[in-house]
Amino acid sequence: MISLTTMTMQLIDGDPDGIRICRVEGESLVTVVVPRDKLAQAKSLPNMPHRGVYYLLDESHGVLSRVYAGQTLCGLARLEAHRAKKEFWNKAVMFLDEDYNIDRDVLDALEARAIEYVTSHGSYETDNKDMPRSYLSPFKEERVAHLHESILFRMEVLGYGLNRVDEGPAGGEAVFHTKRNGVVARGRYDKNSGSMLVLAGSNIALNKPIIKNASAIAKREQLFGEQKGVVVLDEDIQFSSPSSAAVFVLGGSQNGWMEWINEAGQTLDEVYRSQEGN
Numbered sequence: 001m002i003s004l005t006t007m008t009m010q011l012i013d014g015d016p017d018g019i020r021i022c023r024v025e026g027e028s029l030v031t032v033v034v035p036r037d038k039l040a041q042a043k044s045l046p047n048m049p050h051r052g053v054y055y056l057l058d059e060s061h062g063v064l065s066r067v068y069a070g071q072t073l074c075g076l077a078r079l080e081a082h083r084a085k086k087e088f089w090n091k092a093v094m095f096l097d098e099d100y101n102i103d104r105d106v107l108d109a110l111e112a113r114a115i116e117y118v119t120s121h122g123s124y125e126t127d128n129k130d131m132p133r134s135y136l137s138p139f140k141e142e143r144v145a146h147l148h149e150s151i152l153f154r155m156e157v158l159g160y161g162l163n164r165v166d167e168g169p170a171g172g173e174a175v176f177h178t179k180r181n182g183v184v185a186r187g188r189y190d191k192n193s194g195s196m197l198v199l200a201g202s203n204i205a206l207n208k209p210i211i212k213n214a215s216a217i218a219k220r221e222q223l224f225g226e227q228k229g230v231v232v233l234d235e236d237i238q239f240s241s242p243s244s245a246a247v248f249v250l251g252g253s254q255n256g257w258m259e260w261i262n263e264a265g266q267t268l269d270e271v272y273r274s275q276e277g278n
């Protein structure tokens with residue numbers, strides 16, 4: 001017997017790349033997709049619930065490079081703080097309901113489950129570092145499980161599958177480069193460990209400070225002290241991710257999956273994560 005699930009989608013201003021409001025028939029949970037540059041408009045949406053969980057995404061054509069999960073008690077307004085403090089995300093997906101449909105302990109447990117999932121699934125980086133503690137009555141466990149399953153289903157339908165593990169091309173390592181603002185650096189990516197080795201001879205832009213990356217800041221201070229300007233790296237330096245390597249080289253806040261490019265002009269993301277040709 002065929003089982004049907006009906007999901008409706010509203011496009012604000014008819015823009016498929018803009019704000020979207022999604023609902024599943026028979027469920028009270030409301031999904032709102034908010035591009036970062038549409039946040040002011042999204043906050044004016046009428047009759048939006050205020051309680052739920054959300055995901056901040058660094059997303060390009062359905063490919064997730066970075067994910068952060070959290071909870072909100074103030075609905076879409078919660079994104080204002082993240083716009084000011086987190087630079088990496090370009091899209092937010094919120095799952096909201098009325099207070100009487102999601103108790104506070106259910107919300108805490110749902111957030112914990114969301115964080116556990118993004119830290120243990122998929123091939124993206126995550127900004128979640130700590131696992132929140134929550135207590136949940138056994139009588140409410142089924143409710144949390146159902147909500148989380150619905151969230152994963154909706155994310156998949158929207159094209160943001162949180163469990164996708166993308167395989168790169170054959171071979172363990174590949175060399176990529178970045179050539180931004182006259183800074184030329186080369187790095188060797190290891191698909192087995194996900195690490196990036198910045199190669200000796202690379203330029204390092206010390207004139208641009210690093211934003212919120214303690215390990216990259218520490219390595220710069222250790223190697224270059226108070227030096228300024230553009231310097232040349234004397235030895236290979238290993239980083240746990242492409243983004244950390246890009247931040248070390250270029251400063252600021254970087255998406256390494258988009259910044260590192262091979263000789264064919266393909267980004268690291270295109271080579272190792274793209275689904276094209278599969």
